[in-house]
Amino acid sequence: MASQQAxxxxxxxxxxxxxxxxxxxxxxxxxxxxxxxxxMDAESSLDVVPVAREGETMAVxxxxxxxxxxxxxxxxxxxxxxxxxxxRGIAVDLxxxxxxxxxxxxxTRHGVTPDSxxxxxxxxxxxxxLKYYLVERDEDADRISIAFEEAYENNTPIVVLIGDxxxxxxx
Amino acid sequence: xxxxREMMKVVEKLRGDAIVLPTMTGNGAxxxxxxxxxxDVSIGGAMGKASTFALGLAMAQPDxxxxxxxxxxxxxxxLGTLATIAGKKPKNLYHFVLENGVYGTTGGQPIxxxxxxxxxxxxxxxxxxxxxxxxxxxxFTLQADSILNEEGPVFVCIKIVPEVQNEPIGRRKRHxxxxxxxxxxxxxxxxxxxx
Ligand SMILES: Cc1ncc(C[n+]2csc(CCOP(=O)(O)OP(=O)(O)O)c2C)c(N)n1
Numbered sequence: 001m002a003s004q005q006a007x008x009x010x011x012x013x014x015x016x017x018x019x020x021x022x023x024x025x026x027x028x029x030x031x032x033x034x035x036x037x038x039x040m041d042a043e044s045s046l047d048v049v050p051v052a053r054e055g056e057t058m059a060v061x062x063x064x065x066x067x068x069x070x071x072x073x074x075x076x077x078x079x080x081x082x083x084x085x086x087x088r089g090i091a092v093d094l095x096x097x098x099x100x101x102x103x104x105x106x107x108t109r110h111g112v113t114p115d116s117x118x119x120x121x122x123x124x125x126x127x128x129x130l131k132y133y134l135v136e137r138d139e140d141a142d143r144i145s146i147a148f149e150e151a152y153e154n155n156t157p158i159v160v161l162i163g164d165x166x167x168x169x170x171x
Numbered sequence: 172x173x174x175x176r177e178m179m180k181v182v183e184k185l186r187g188d189a190i191v192l193p194t195m196t197g198n199g200a201x202x203x204x205x206x207x208x209x210x211d212v213s214i215g216g217a218m219g220k221a222s223t224f225a226l227g228l229a230m231a232q233p234d235x236x237x238x239x240x241x242x243x244x245x246x247x248x249x250l251g252t253l254a255t256i257a258g259k260k261p262k263n264l265y266h267f268v269l270e271n272g273v274y275g276t277t278g279g280q281p282i283x284x285x286x287x288x289x290x291x292x293x294x295x296x297x298x299x300x301x302x303x304x305x306x307x308x309x310x311f312t313l314q315a316d317s318i319l320n321e322e323g324p325v326f327v328c329i330k331i332v333p334e335v336q337n338e339p340i341g342r343r344k345r346h347x348x349x350x351x352x353x354x355x356x357x358x359x360x361x362x363x364x365x366x
Pocket of ligand 1: 194195196197242243244271273274276277282
């Protein structure tokens with residue numbers, strides 16, 4: 001297969017985080033976000049909070065928001081499944097503006113995928129009543145700002161799916 | 172074994188402006204004891220996550236002590252929280268687990284490995300600055316002041332008498348002082364100036 005240029009640059013994500021005043025990135029990495037993780041660690045305005053399990057990310061974020069900070073959660077769709085009760089009982093029920101950046105493992109543009117993680121992602125968010133946006137490439141990144149605006153205006157969690165079919169955040 | 176309200180009275184006297192986060196059967200007990208409800212929030216919406224919420228709050232408000240009263244079943248459901256907290260080393264976090272050996276809220280069924288595993292041992296090995304275990308109120312009363320002045324994260328396991336709830340959930344009486352968590356968060360944010 002011919003190699004392609006990375007279409008979603010991790011630096012773009014960092015820019016979006018900075019633009020939106022993000023203070024903490026509460027994260028459990030996946031292979032797609034490896035390079036982003038390194039960049040975040042090097043970025044002094046961002047405090048990275050590594051957790052042992054994704055369901056913790058919403059709880060940490062909730063505490064940070066109540067305490068006056070502006071976090072973002074960074075997980076994979078598999079981790080979003082794992083977080084069901086936290087998303088329900090914390091983010092949704094307490095009406096907190098928790099923005100979740102979710103790696104869309106298995107996503108393909110044509111929609112045919114052998115990966116059940118991808119097949120269940122959108123039905124899951126619909127079941128939880130979560131609004132979501134898809135970011136595929138640099139030009140889409142302002143959807144993260146839109147997510148922040150809406151989350152804070154409506155006191156509601158919002159998901160931003162990262163669907164980079166070919167590269168994820170790899171170099 | 173310790174009556175949880177007796178232990179909580181000791182903490183209430185020493186709390187200063189600490190924010191207190193109870194969960195499960197600790198909720199009602201703390202409501203009987205607290206003198207500053209605007210700085211209390213019951214965190215029960217997602218079982219096991221009270222301590223994790225406490226970590227976020229502790230990081231956001233580093234000059235305020237955060238005290239969490241966790242359940243033992245709740246902690247077992249989210250043991251990874253010990254590593255997460257130890258990893259961030261919040262100096263102002265005091266993580267109590269009320270060890271009654273059972274899921275008190277759901278009728279008193281034993282938690283896995285009740286009485287055999289050591290919560291304080293796990294917390295210590297996970298990397299908490301200090302971890303204690305008490306099953307004698309006098310002993311706790313003697314040490315509480317110095318423990319609550321230690322640099323966190325500090326873990327305190329209190330062996331308590333279980334309060335088993337067997338009434339069908341719809342028939343349980345609400346504590347007259349109980350507030351919905353959402354309202355308590357509004358009051359807390361006003362109190363700490365983050366609304
Ligand atoms: C994810 C999840 N599983 C199960 C329950 C049901 N449940 C509610 S309270 C509770 C027991 C809590 O036990 P513990 O943390 O030991 O506190 P205690 O009730 O003994 O004070 C359980 C199992 C739940 N609320 N959420």
